[in-house]
Amino acid sequence: MPRFLTIVRLDENNVPEGGFSPEMGERMGALLKEITEAGVMLDTGGLTPTSQGRRVTFSGGKLSATDGPFTETKEVVGGYSIVQAKDLAEAEEWAGRFLKVHDDTWTVTCEIRQIADH
Amino acid sequence: MTTASAVEAVFRIEQARVIAAAARIVRDIGIAEEIAQDALVSALEKWPESGVPDKPGAWLTAVAKRRAVDLVRRKENYARKLAEVGRSLEHAAEPPPAEPSPGSGPEADIDDDLLRLIFTACHPVLPTRARIALTLRLLGGLTTEEIARAFLASEPAVAQRIARAKRSLAAADVPFEVPYGPDRAARLDSVLEVVYLVFNEGYSATKGDDWVRPALCEDALRLARVLAALLPGESEAHGLAALLEIQASRIPARTGPDGSPVLLADQDRTRWSPLLIRRGFAALDRAAVPGVPPGPYVLQAAIAACHARARRYEDTDWALIVTLYGQLAAVRPSPVVELNRAVAVAMAEGPAAGLALVDAIAAEPELKDYHLLPSVRGELLAGLGRRDAARKEFVRAAGLARNDRERDLLLARAERLAGEPE
Numbered sequence: 001m002p003r004f005l006t007i008v009r010l011d012e013n014n015v016p017e018g019g020f021s022p023e024m025g026e027r028m029g030a031l032l033k034e035i036t037e038a039g040v041m042l043d044t045g046g047l048t049p050t051s052q053g054r055r056v057t058f059s060g061g062k063l064s065a066t067d068g069p070f071t072e073t074k075e076v077v078g079g080y081s082i083v084q085a086k087d088l089a090e091a092e093e094w095a096g097r098f099l100k101v102h103d104d105t106w107t108v109t110c111e112i113r114q115i116a117d118h
Numbered sequence: 119m120t121t122a123s124a125v126e127a128v129f130r131i132e133q134a135r136v137i138a139a140a141a142r143i144v145r146d147i148g149i150a151e152e153i154a155q156d157a158l159v160s161a162l163e164k165w166p167e168s169g170v171p172d173k174p175g176a177w178l179t180a181v182a183k184r185r186a187v188d189l190v191r192r193k194e195n196y197a198r199k200l201a202e203v204g205r206s207l208e209h210a211a212e213p214p215p216a217e218p219s220p221g222s223g224p225e226a227d228i229d230d231d232l233l234r235l236i237f238t239a240c241h242p243v244l245p246t247r248a249r250i251a252l253t254l255r256l257l258g259g260l261t262t263e264e265i266a267r268a269f270l271a272s273e274p275a276v277a278q279r280i281a282r283a284k285r286s287l288a289a290a291d292v293p294f295e296v297p298y299g300p301d302r303a304a305r306l307d308s309v310l311e312v313v314y315l316v317f318n319e320g321y322s323a324t325k326g327d328d329w330v331r332p333a334l335c336e337d338a339l340r341l342a343r344v345l346a347a348l349l350p351g352e353s354e355a356h357g358l359a360a361l362l363e364i365q366a367s368r369i370p371a372r373t374g375p376d377g378s379p380v381l382l383a384d385q386d387r388t389r390w391s392p393l394l395i396r397r398g399f400a401a402l403d404r405a406a407v408p409g410v411p412p413g414p415y416v417l418q419a420a421i422a423a424c425h426a427r428a429r430r431y432e433d434t435d436w437a438l439i440v441t442l443y444g445q446l447a448a449v450r451p452s453p454v455v456e457l458n459r460a461v462a463v464a465m466a467e468g469p470a471a472g473l474a475l476v477d478a479i480a481a482e483p484e485l486k487d488y489h490l491l492p493s494v495r496g497e498l499l500a501g502l503g504r505r506d507a508a509r510k511e512f513v514r515a516a517g518l519a520r521n522d523r524e525r526d527l528l529l530a531r532a533e534r535l536a537g538e539p540e
Contacts, residue, residue, distance in 0.1 A: 001336040001337070001340070033347075037344060038131060038344065039339075039340035039341065040340070042393060042397065043393055086130060089123045090127045090131060093124065093127040093128055094131075100172070
């Protein structure tokens with residue numbers, strides 16, 4: 001059963017005021033319970049803003065580092081999950097359910113990528 | 119993605135709950151499975167036009183419940199008609215269930231239905247193989263073909279096993295319920311055992327030429343996670359999940375590039391999955407219930423955790439493992455546990471102490487054809503420098519091993535000893 005990394009992207013400059021509404025928090029909690037009871041969720045987490053992050057690059061044999069925020073891309077990674085599902089369609093269904101618990105004021109993208117098995 | 123594959127994905131996710139909801143009404147898991155299939159057919163007909171509903175699981179469940187209620191009513195009407203024409207029935211029909219309101223109902227109800235389905239599929243009235251097949255089919259969502267492939271059986275044989283199991287449950291009038299009485303512990307044990315056996319078949323295949331079948335381990339692990347989530351108050355359910363998470367963390371290291379088995383002592387521990395180890399430890403923490411002494415799965419998980427904590431084989435806390443095996447032998451004594459304890463004692467106190475324990479259980483009938491008895495004995499004799507005796511034990515172990523990969527490993531071990539001087 002393949003594992004999938006779902007990368008959650010959003011425009012951090014346009015996150016709705018106050019973040020999660022209480023209702024959205026409740027829906028998110030219920031979904032997390034559901035996905036855990038399905039034995040599917042392996043790991044998940046939300047990330048702090050890119051302003052607290054740092055980027056390290058290796059190029060031309062040299063290391064260089066830059067501080068956040070990373071404003072050159074509109075959408076940045078805001079969270080991730082690792083699920084174990086039978087196929088991409090199943091992982092997509094769970095990602096869709098995750099997206100649908102958000103209030104309509106949010107714009108969020110899930111990129112679902114299969115983790116290569118060694 | 120096409121609607122058909124979206125519908126199938128939804129159905130795979132929801133299947134067990136849909137079957138469980140229908141089974142509560144019709145009280146027969148065979149019929150409930152057919153009703154669930156019907157609900158899938160309706161979805162395949164309707165969703166391509168109407169789009170996938172917002173709560174697809176609730177939609178499928180509502181359709182299945184409606185059909186289940188219809189079926190029960192039809193049976194009752196039929197029974198009434200029979201009674202009207204002056205026949206008496208041997209069995210009074212069940213009172214009609216309350217009409218389910220589509221898509222509603224507290225979640226606890228759904229969880230409860232799912233637990234009923236699990237406890238029924240693993241009912242002790244069924245032989246172990248039937249319990250395994252039924253559980254993988256109804257709860258693991260595996261097809262008959264997948265189950266047959268996993269257990270190296272023919273598809274018709276597995277299909278027949280499942281059909282027979284459904285009939286046995288109906289014939290034995292097994293109530294569709296979660297046991298809460300004095301037999302709960304034994305019933306839970308029979309559920310956990312099914313998942314444990316499925317995992318083990320994947321982890322150390324008893325026959326055939328694969329040493330490990332990871333897919334089967336993953337199916338078992340998923341079921342263990344489901345059980346732990348549905349039974350948060352059951353220490354042993356968390357213990358089983360912890361044990362399987364930690365065991366599964368080693369799978370990438372258990373086979374060499376050529377598919378040959380790599381034993382614990384020789385595994386490259388950097389290949390153990392840190393995520394699964396972390397999940398195992400978290401499950402083990404949840405298993406600790408104040409005032410409840412650790413049960414057999416919790417103890418086995420604690421032993422697995424000792425190995426997981428050791429960065430190198432040399433760092434293993436064998437003394438603690440000896441203690442844990444002692445506790446395990448007290449709650450669930452068995453010659454196999456004794457044999458494992460002997461290995462731990464040998465590691466903690468030297469091969470002679472281990473050999474004394476092995477020799478004490480060597481005559482156990484349960485171990486008569488168990489290849490690991492001579493294999494362990496061979497290892498301990500080799501440790502004492504008694505190479506010739508050790509070689510004979512490895513040859514004997516190879517003769518008993520049913521897994522081809524394991525047999526090769528044991529023969530190679532014997533061969534190496536033959537080449538070394540006493």
